[in-house]
Every structure is written in structure tokens, then in C-alpha cells.
Amino acid sequence: MSDAVRTWMEKYIAAWETNEPDDIRALFTEDAVYATRPEDKDPWRGREQIVDRWLKARDEPEEWTFEWTLLGIDGGLAFVQGFTHYLGDRPSYDNLWVIRLEPDGRASRFTEWFMERGV
Incomplete structure (x- = not known):
């Protein structure tokens, strides 16, 4: 399962960089739910x-960088800790993502927590 999470994360970051609808679409099942909190x-x-x-x-690709670590897996749930650094005057964020991956490698549920990193 960790390989599936790594592959999904690589595809997510690629979609974040391209903002191409087909790249985004490929990440999720038809009935997926994406919760921003x-x-x-x-x-x-x-x-x-x-x-x-x-x-x-x-976000445009030249506006941010992202680092992530897999915290753990429980059944079909993956727990990812991330750090999104926005360039310029925008704040940066610590992230926690909970991703329900299906056997085909797509996500049926994605929930994110994000907190602005303190100064």
C-alpha cells in the first residue's frame, strides 16, 4: 500500500503543477468526496x-513548493503530513491529509487539515 500512496502523491503533485483537468480527474473515483477541512x-x-x-x-506551479511524509496506513486510509511553502508574501502551511485509496489507486475520499505556519 505504501507504493500506492507514493504513486498517488506523485500524481497529485503533478496535477497541482499542471492544473490539467485530466490529471486532476485521474486522481479520484467518480463519486469521490474532497473535504478542504x-x-x-x-x-x-x-x-x-x-x-x-x-x-x-x-495555485500556479511557480508559487509554491511541497514536501510530504507518509505517517501511516490503516486499511485503505493513508495519513500524510505535508508542508506547503508559498513563495512571496503568502503564508505557508503545515498539512495533514487523510486519503482513502481504492484498489484501483484512485481516491474516493480526501480530507485535509491545514494550519498557517507561525512566524
């Missing part, structure tokens, strides 16, 4: 809404 009242539902809302909130 725990207990999200308005998560992104379904692959097409995920693509649409991702692109509306897009």
Missing part, C-alpha cells in the same frame, strides 16, 4: 466538481 459543510462531491473547484482555487 474536517467536518466540511460543503465538500467537493464527485470528480467533475472536484476538478471545477480545484481549478477555481488553483
Whole structure:
């Protein structure tokens, strides 16, 4: 499973860099849910809404760097700790991602926690 997580993360970062709809679409199952925070009242539902809302909130590749570590796996859930460093005057964030991977390697559920890194 750790290889599947590594592969998914590589594809996620590539999609983040390209912002290509097909790259984003390939990450998620048709009925996936993408929550931008725990207990999200308005998560992104379904692959097409995920693509649409991702692109509306897009980051350009030259605006950020990202580092990550796999914290653990429990069944089909992967726990990833990340650090997103935005360049320029934007704040940077510590991240925790919980990803439910399906046997085909796509995510059916993605939940992120992010906290602005203190000065």
C-alpha cells in the first residue's frame, strides 16, 4: 500500500503543477468526496466538481513548493503530513491529509487539515 500512496502523491503533485483537468480527474473515483477541512459543510462531491473547484482555487506551479511524509496506513486510509511553502508574501502551511485509496489507486475520499505556519 505504501507504493500506492507514493504513486498517488506523485500524481497529485503533478496535477497541482499542471492544473490539467485530466490529471486532476485521474486522481479520484467518480463519486469521490474532497473535504478542504474536517467536518466540511460543503465538500467537493464527485470528480467533475472536484476538478471545477480545484481549478477555481488553483495555485500556479511557480508559487509554491511541497514536501510530504507518509505517517501511516490503516486499511485503505493513508495519513500524510505535508508542508506547503508559498513563495512571496503568502503564508505557508503545515498539512495533514487523510486519503482513502481504492484498489484501483484512485481516491474516493480526501480530507485535509491545514494550519498557517507561525512566524
